[in-house]
Amino acid sequence: MRGRGRRRAIGKGKGAFDPQDEMKVKSTRIGVWDLYEEKQPELNTPWTSRLNLGTTLEQLFEVVNCLPYVWRMLKDIGSIRSCWAYLALYISLEIVSSLVPALSLWYSSQLLTIVQTAVEQRKVDKDLLLRIAMGRVLCSMVTIILDWGKGKTSRPLNLRIKRHYSGYMFQTMARLDLPTFEDSSIQRQLEEVFTPDSRNSVVWNVVSLAIRLSTTTLRVASQLSVLVAVLRNQRDGPLLAVLSFSQTLITWGTKAPYMPLVWAATTKDEDYIKMEGLKRTIGTMAHRKEIVAGGLWKYMHSGWFALFPEKSCTSSSGPSEFLRCLNKLGSNTSPFFTVYNTVVHGDRFPVSRLLGAPLKELPQIVFTLRAVQYPSSIPLSLASLNLITQTTSSFAHLLTSLFDQTTSVADSLSSIRRLYDIMELPNRITDGSASFPEDQQALRSGISVEFHNVSFRYPESEAYAIHNLSFKIEKGQLCVIVGRNGSGKSTILKLIARLYDPEEGQILVDGRDIRTLKLEDLRRATAVLFQDYTHFPLSIRDNIGYGDPEHALDEDRIERAAQLGGADEFIRKLPDSYDSYLERPVQDLYSNLPEGTKTVFGRSVDFRGLRRAGDMKSSESSGLSGGQMQRIALYVRPASSSLEKVENNATPRSRMFMRTLDEEKNVGLLLFDEPSASLDPTAEHGASFPFSLFVCSGIIPFKICLNDCDGYVDKKR
Numbered sequence: 001m002r003g004r005g006r007r008r009a010i011g012k013g014k015g016a017f018d019p020q021d022e023m024k025v026k027s028t029r030i031g032v033w034d035l036y037e038e039k040q041p042e043l044n045t046p047w048t049s050r051l052n053l054g055t056t057l058e059q060l061f062e063v064v065n066c067l068p069y070v071w072r073m074l075k076d077i078g079s080i081r082s083c084w085a086y087l088a089l090y091i092s093l094e095i096v097s098s099l100v101p102a103l104s105l106w107y108s109s110q111l112l113t114i115v116q117t118a119v120e121q122r123k124v125d126k127d128l129l130l131r132i133a134m135g136r137v138l139c140s141m142v143t144i145i146l147d148w149g150k151g152k153t154s155r156p157l158n159l160r161i162k163r164h165y166s167g168y169m170f171q172t173m174a175r176l177d178l179p180t181f182e183d184s185s186i187q188r189q190l191e192e193v194f195t196p197d198s199r200n201s202v203v204w205n206v207v208s209l210a211i212r213l214s215t216t217t218l219r220v221a222s223q224l225s226v227l228v229a230v231l232r233n234q235r236d237g238p239l240l241a242v243l244s245f246s247q248t249l250i251t252w253g254t255k256a257p258y259m260p261l262v263w264a265a266t267t268k269d270e271d272y273i274k275m276e277g278l279k280r281t282i283g284t285m286a287h288r289k290e291i292v293a294g295g296l297w298k299y300m301h302s303g304w305f306a307l308f309p310e311k312s313c314t315s316s317s318g319p320s321e322f323l324r325c326l327n328k329l330g331s332n333t334s335p336f337f338t339v340y341n342t343v344v345h346g347d348r349f350p351v352s353r354l355l356g357a358p359l360k361e362l363p364q365i366v367f368t369l370r371a372v373q374y375p376s377s378i379p380l381s382l383a384s385l386n387l388i389t390q391t392t393s394s395f396a397h398l399l400t401s402l403f404d405q406t407t408s409v410a411d412s413l414s415s416i417r418r419l420y421d422i423m424e425l426p427n428r429i430t431d432g433s434a435s436f437p438e439d440q441q442a443l444r445s446g447i448s449v450e451f452h453n454v455s456f457r458y459p460e461s462e463a464y465a466i467h468n469l470s471f472k473i474e475k476g477q478l479c480v481i482v483g484r485n486g487s488g489k490s491t492i493l494k495l496i497a498r499l500y501d502p503e504e505g506q507i508l509v510d511g512r513d514i515r516t517l518k519l520e521d522l523r524r525a526t527a528v529l530f531q532d533y534t535h536f537p538l539s540i541r542d543n544i545g546y547g548d549p550e551h552a553l554d555e556d557r558i559e560r561a562a563q564l565g566g567a568d569e570f571i572r573k574l575p576d577s578y579d580s581y582l583e584r585p586v587q588d589l590y591s592n593l594p595e596g597t598k599t600v601f602g603r604s605v606d607f608r609g610l611r612r613a614g615d616m617k618s619s620e621s622s623g624l625s626g627g628q629m630q631r632i633a634l635y636v637r638p639a640s641s642s643l644e645k646v647e648n649n650a651t652p653r654s655r656m657f658m659r660t661l662d663e664e665k666n667v668g669l670l671l672f673d674e675p676s677a678s679l680d681p682t683a684e685h686g687a688s689f690p691f692s693l694f695v696c697s698g699i700i701p702f703k704i705c706l707n708d709c710d711g712y713v714d715k716k717r
């Protein structure tokens with residue numbers, strides 16, 4: 001069944017990443033990591049690469065490309081109720097607060113006037129001094145009030161935007177099909193834009209960045225104009241300002257290089273990979289059972305030396321496998337970004353700081369020289385030096401932040417583009433247009449399925465999961481597929497359910513190409529129970545209810561379905577009965593002190609009282625056995641009018657099996673993928689192969705024997 005395919009490049013078509021292509025890819029070894037960066041040959045002259053012109057130009061184009069998306073975002077925000085009012089208020093507060101520093105600077109400059117008058121006329125204008133003092137105090141107070149107002153406005157604004165977009169994103173994620181959802185690049189895009197727990201939404205980040213950028217520009221412009229007006233009349237003012245600014249300019253000129261837009265990093269270091277694997281294994285709840293029961297901790301702790309004591313150089317138990325890796329790796333045990341930042345930023349020679357050091361001292365030297373030259377101007381020079389150095393340092397800080405914000409604009413805007421792109425992401429499985437079945441009554445006799453030379457490889461996989469497979473199952477046939485592990489049994493079911501499309505060949509359903517049929521119709525007419533059935537992280541009630549979404553809130557149906565499945569009894573014994581969660585999606589939170597330890601004053605840390613008060617559980621386990629869990633997965637759909645038919649038969653019934661009992665008989669094909677995997681024998685007897693029921697329900701199982709099968713069961717009605 002499995003075939004050897006030709007070797008495929010990782011990633012197909014345009015933009016495929018080939019680490020072997022030295023013309024396009026620069027590779028660097030950083031610790032245990034291999035970094036591959038895309039070269040831009042056409043712009044790779046010494047001066048352009050120094051200025052990162054390629055990257056800058058690309059970012060500029062990206063910004064231009066993103067503008068239609070930004071416009072769309074603004075329209076979307078406008079459609080959110082009461083958002084405009086908050087947004088207008090927030091922008092106004094930002095504008096006012098960007099002007100306050102200039103006002104404060106103006107008040108400060110007035111001090112120079114007072115000093116000048118004092119030097120020349122030997123008297124101080126007390127009223128002016130009071131006004132200046134009050135003005136400055138007011139500026140500080142207004143700044144605090146404005147900051148509070150901005151926080152108060154931005155929080156609800158952010159929440160509204162986040163709520164609006166998380167609704168969108170929920171829909172986007174919900175409609176994605178399997179091959180699209182499984183694609184790792186799409187997973188990365190989803191991770192970037194769908195961050196339900198993060199404090200800010202991507203959209204709010206962009207909105208606030210855009211507002212900050214505009215107000216910082218306003219702030220720079222207003223401060224600059226006041227500064228120019230003040231310094232124009234001051235002796236040495238421009239010189240002092242230029243000296244202070246030069247330091248900032250030099251820092252800009254010697255910034256660490258940017259990472260190119262397209263890069264990838266990997267590690268092949270076996271010790272590093274093993275060490276990370278061991279860390280995750282011992283830290284993950286899901287593995288704890290096996291670690292304890294299988295005594296794996298001993299292996300992990302003592303390593304292979306314990307299993308082969310003769311090889312141990314220290315003691316019979318030998319060093320820990322984890323420690324062995326750690327010692328071997330030495331300082332190369334860090335994640336990629338830690339290593340990258342250390343190498344690229346940490347080890348660089350501090351040229352800018354070195355050049356900036358004398359410039360920092362120059363204003364003081366100029367002031368001292370001037371004071372020696374004109375002793376009478378010392379008070380004035382002192383005041384202007386103080387004003388100039390203070391203002392220029394805050395001004396330089398503003399300029400740097402403006403510069404930094406500008407460089408991140410392209411990044412932020414492109415995250416908006418990705419957000420909208422992902423909302424419109426087409427599914428890989430294209431929908432058909434033909435209704436199915438043409439005649440609803442025909443479903444009663446079942447559905448025929450035919451495979452014509454079907455070959456299929458999973459995305460990113462080089463080997464065929466099934467190769468050149470042909471078979472036909474007539475309406476009304478029962479078939480049990482038998483084959484070795486990995487021979488492709490589940491894959492056949494996935495192709496019939498059109499979770500994937502074959503690479504070659506054709507699948508016919510009732511004689512019609514499966515690709516031409518409406519997906520919704522096809523999936524309504526078939527019912528599948530996969531081997532790796534899942535429980536939703538929802539209450540048992542919801543887990544059962546979603547077996548029949550149309551009646552998901554019908555409590556009577558849910559309970560009757562559970563009774564039929566034999567699940568009702570154990571569900572009712574659970575403390576929260578039908579409201580119990582099989583897997584709780586929200587964890588209780590505790591303070592950082594570990595339970596069972598003692599504080600420095602000897603008080604033992606015990607959360608039991610708090611748990612009792614808050615009705616919290618000490619364990620997240622549902623308390624259900626594997627078989628009980630499966631019963632819930634299986635018994636989720638009550639069949640409206642046919643419940644009575646099976647009520648006397650207290651054997652378990654699966655969701656899909658129950659669907660087939662519906663008198664409307666919407667289902668013509670049942671696909672079981674080892675449904676009895678973890679049921680107890682009584683349950684298995686009832687749930688696994690109720691052939692008579694299949695037949696009388698008009699269910700059309702099929703027969704097929706894979707070419708490497710060990711045998712098969714074949715029953716016709």
Ligand SMILES: Nc1ncnc2c1ncn2[C@@H]1O[C@H](COP(=O)(O)OP(=O)(O)OP(=O)(O)O)[C@@H](O)[C@H]1O
Nearest residue numbers: 458461465483484485486487488489490491492531
């Ligand atoms: N999502 C996947 N991505 C890549 N390869 C896969 C994927 N799922 C299955 N395969 C591969 O396809 C082949 C067929 O798998 P399939 O699950 O259909 O086998 P199976 O006969 O159902 O096996 P089992 O009896 O163990 O359930 C196997 O070689 C498997 O490794």
